[in-house]
């Protein structure tokens with residue numbers, strides 16, 4: 001019996017492993033699908049990428065042909081006695097995420113809705129993580145809010161010389177760590193640790209954090 005159960009769990013791991021290896025369409029960031037994103041989906045919506053990108057009229061301030069409405073509020077930033085680097089309001093590599101995850105804007109509020117529509121909303125909200133207007137609710141585990149003081153700091157200008165021995169020095173090479181993780185080659189932002197298209201390592205992490213490897217790409221501890 002034990003052996004039999006072990007085999008079943010091996011198969012389950014194989015199946016879920018295969019799903020996890022797939023792209024954005026098989027993740028919670030596919031808002032057209034109640035199967036992949038059971039807590040947050042939009043009925044009537046068919047296009048996956050359009051919640052974040054558009055082929056035309058993309059937001060130039062944000063880049064990446066950004067299609068999601070952005071209207072950043074003033075965020076409460078992280079502070080502590082032991083911070084040595086400069087922490088400012090989040091930059092683009094965080095603002096793109098916070099435009100949904102701070103809960104102030106609807107997930108389906110787009111600059112360019114498919115068809116001749118221009119700006120507007122796309123589809124009708126469903127799932128426990130969304131309120132009736134399509135915003136993330138505060139009770140959702142994905143809700144970050146506008147108070148970032150209890151989150152890993154973002155908006156940091158990375159400068160290892162301000163805390164010698166505690167941080168990996170910059171290499172000046174964009175394909176090497178820690179530079180590879182820095183937004184615009186300078187800042188620590190959400191996209192330093194997360195890849196919104198790929199859930200292979202769960203929580204949309206850019207790589208495995210087993211053995212805290214991800215943390216050690218920057219920290220020396």
Ligand code: HEC
Pocket residue numbers: 024025029030048049050051052053064093096097191196197
């Ligand atoms: C939930 C939001 C979201 C969805 C859905 C999404 N993307 Fe993205 N995408 C982003 C963000 C955020 C960035 C910027 C990433 C960064 O700056 O590191 C990005 C960047 C990109 C880029 C440029 C940088 C790169 O990674 O090559 C391409 C190309 C891209 N996305 C294509 C797509 C396509 C194609 C789809 C649909 C199959 C898609 N994305 C769906 C959020 C999304």
Ligand code: HEC
Pocket residue numbers: 028029037038039040051052068096097098099100101107108129136140141142190191194195196203204
């Ligand atoms: C267009 C809106 C939108 C954008 C842009 C977006 N997200 Fe999400 N994200 C969501 C929603 C909605 C969910 C699903 C919440 C749920 O299922 O409870 C989600 C889920 C997640 C989850 C999984 C949470 C969980 O509970 O499993 C993580 C992690 C995440 N997003 C991080 C990011 C990061 C980092 C970025 C930027 C690189 C980003 N997201 C960009 C709307 C967005």
Ligand code: HEC
Pocket residue numbers: 094097098101141142143144151152153154188189190191192193194203205209
């Ligand atoms: C220094 C790395 C790092 C940065 C920067 C970072 N995250 Fe995360 N994030 C993580 C890790 C690691 C987890 C997984 C935590 C866990 O397993 O409990 C996570 C989990 C999450 C989750 C899932 C819910 C939760 O709280 O566990 C969301 C949503 C999320 N991050 C969004 C964001 C957003 C939005 C930003 C930018 C404001 C951001 N993250 C910045 C490392 C980071």
Ligand code: HEC
Pocket residue numbers: 079080081082083084085086152153156158159163178181182188192193209214215216217218219
């Ligand atoms: C992309 C680089 C990077 C990654 C990856 C990273 N950090 Fe950080 N972290 C920083 C920087 C830079 C600071 C600000 C340090 C300072 O100013 O003294 C910081 C600050 C912190 C702080 C607050 C320190 C204080 O003095 O208040 C903690 C705790 C922390 N990180 C833990 C983690 C953990 C845990 C992980 C892995 C999940 C992680 N970090 C991943 C760059 C990173």
